[in-house]
Amino acid sequence: MKISSLGFPRIGRQRELKFALERYWRAEISLFELKQVASELKKTHWQWQADAGVELVPVGDFAYYDQVLTLSATLNVIPDRHRATQADGSQEPIDIDTLFRVARGRSQTGQHACAAEMTKFFNTNYHYQVPELSVDQSFEIAFEQLFDEVSEAQQLGHQVKPVLLGPVTYLYLSKSLTEFNKLSLLPQLLTVYQQILQRFADQGVSWVQLDEPVLAADLTEEWQQAIRHSYQFLAQQKPASLKILLASYYGSIGHHQALVSALSVDGLHLDLVTAPQQVEAFIKALGSQQILSVGVINGRNVWAADVDVIADQLAELATTLGNRLWIAPSCSLLHCPVDVDVETQLISPLQGQLAFAKQKLFELSDIQQLINDQDSQSSQVIIDRCQQRRLATAAAANQEVVQRVLQLTASDFERHSPFARRIIAQQQKLALPLLPTTTIGSFPQTPAIRGLRKRWRKGEINDTDYRLQLEQVTQDTICRQLKLGIDVLVHGEAERNDMVEYFGEQLDGVGFTQFGWVQSYGSRCVKPPLIYGDVSRPKPMTVDWATYAQSLTDKPVKGMLTGPVTILHWSFAREDIPRQDIANQLALAVRDEVIDLEKAGIGIIQIDEPAFREGLPIKQSQWADYLTWAVDAFKLSAAGVDDATQIHTHMCYSEFNDTINAIAAMDADVITIETSRSRMELLNAFEDFCYPNEIGPGVYDIHSPNIPTVAEMVDLITKASQKVPVKQLWVNPDCGLKTRTWDEVEPALRNMIAATKVLRRQF
């Protein structure tokens, strides 16, 4: 059998790419220096993969910003507003700076030019740049990076397997600029894919991997036909020397088995981590020359695998298929941190339990070793290691938490009274004006704040000084909000490195890493907590900050928490108990915090759930089950308070048409959502549903450095008031302001308050 890799993280084990990108954007290094960092990273990552026994190293997984954007450039799908023109009016060739202009919203002259939309890649926390397609879109090979990298790897002595998104998934993820069927562009797109394949063959490439994760979704007949047609066309038109591996991941494609098995591809990759049961049907239908790539190592977690068990499970298949069996991670390792070997401060329950991207490839080597040479000394070492690791895992159990979840009853999930009664008690207590104004929680995480935290972590300043300085930041944040005239204040989240990591660091049963960074988008990374055991809250996590902020003002300060569903989705979670149980454990921890905040006099508490939608399974048929337990977990976290305590939730990255029942069932007193970019269209779902509780539709796009004008926001609030009764409306930005600067935030909020006043006079 062979060991295969579907893609490796590019950010670097010390986030070298992130730092180089940001320095390049600040004009501190040249393009040449940026490319040098990139080449070093590629070289290291290819070598690690080769060392682990990967014969064909993946190429095309590196991207300066986003691999979907690199593919768009390759296909010449770049919006005109980001293109550079030459003196004669013709377009300049696409280069790396063009990619940055698309992603960062700049024109050739450095002026603002709307960035491409950024959306979650399927059900992951990775964001891709949405390709924009016009009805008369023409495709041609317009960017050479992919081919250059093939040569680059070959010159280093590697045999390569280019990996790129397949044509159907590419179209599926794109957005049409006007009303037309994107699939009408497929024939022309296929012609360019055919040219790309020819270029690879000319470079001496023998295998190419085309990723079609869209196969894991429920596809209409039209999209199924697109798959059928694409792979028939490519099989007929591709150079004979080049073989196609069709890769699926993130879920079962068993529902499309007949369709996929009938395709003339040379190999098929299946994600057997999320859907092990699908393999049988595909094996039966496998052509006599086709290879089967089995994704048996989880590409989306950090836990060391039971390689001995996997080897046992694969032994028979290995005998049957011989070298037609490839073993691989379930998907690209993009979603994994890079290298656990750099972690020097892991708590003992995590030591020996982890495998990051680099280690996962060596797990594949172990599986290969165990299957090829079961009785050898080295195989015994691997088996012993697995057994010892399994013995060590039992330590993380907390029976008290397990019992608490088991003893939950229906009443634990419900507020004391229905919303109609609660809101009366809340209005009496809070006495807020019509169209109350608020923000979503975070204020700018300035270099000074990040630098302060860095010095504290390094032990250069002590806990007391750190706290005192953060209190000053908080005080400043409260003063600025008071000056602006905001009604419901926030403390600003200055003490938080990240809205999930911060809580992970304080919960028992949750561990964290020093360098376990995962790319979220562009140069931005997150360091997901590791939920390894039963979760509990040893002591209050936010009460001091909330009460300190509240002590500075008579206006209400919102308590600010991350909800259980979001903590779960943005963490690496244990896999030995159902996710629903982990969600309930997290919910109980958040619930205790909510109750403590209430006891400390905090009358409004926001429980953020931006990842609520992201957790939806790719297949709609599995949504109901998820929504039931996710809604319950949120309700459990919120339901412990009195009627007069107002619970807010916040969701960005959402669309609500197909989940509005669940959103309503969460029964938050107020929900703030991102709506400004869709110009309030996302409110339609609430309008159609006659959503009864209060809503704060975002009136200010925080992703853009642009300062929204009073008139723009008056217009948006007016639009909102035509969809939702004005007495139910709040006014707020789309999301937190941590990535913005005060220079941008203050005038924008000033305008937001002015716009609100205009509307208050009108109503």
Ligand SMILES: CN1c2c(nc(N)[nH]c2=O)NC[C@@H]1CNc1ccc(C(=O)N[C@@H](CCC(=O)N[C@@H](CCC(=O)N[C@@H](CCC(=O)O)C(=O)O)C(=O)O)C(=O)O)cc1
């Ligand atoms: C809302 N989003 C979030 C998602 N997932 C999360 N877990 N959290 C989120 O907020 N998913 C969807 C979106 C994704 N959006 C973002 C937005 C912004 C970032 C981001 O800015 N990430 C930072 C890292 C944040 C962090 O943990 N900061 C640490 C500092 C870590 C660090 O790099 N320190 C440097 C020194 C810095 C200095 O001196 O100024 C160092 O140690 O060398 C902290 O504040 O302590 C990023 O830089 O990538 C991510 C996702």
Ligand SMILES: N[C@@H](CCS)C(=O)O
């Ligand atoms: N309270 C968080 C929510 C982000 S989704 C913030 O304001 O950053």
Ligand SMILES: [Zn+2]
């Ligand atoms: Zn948000």
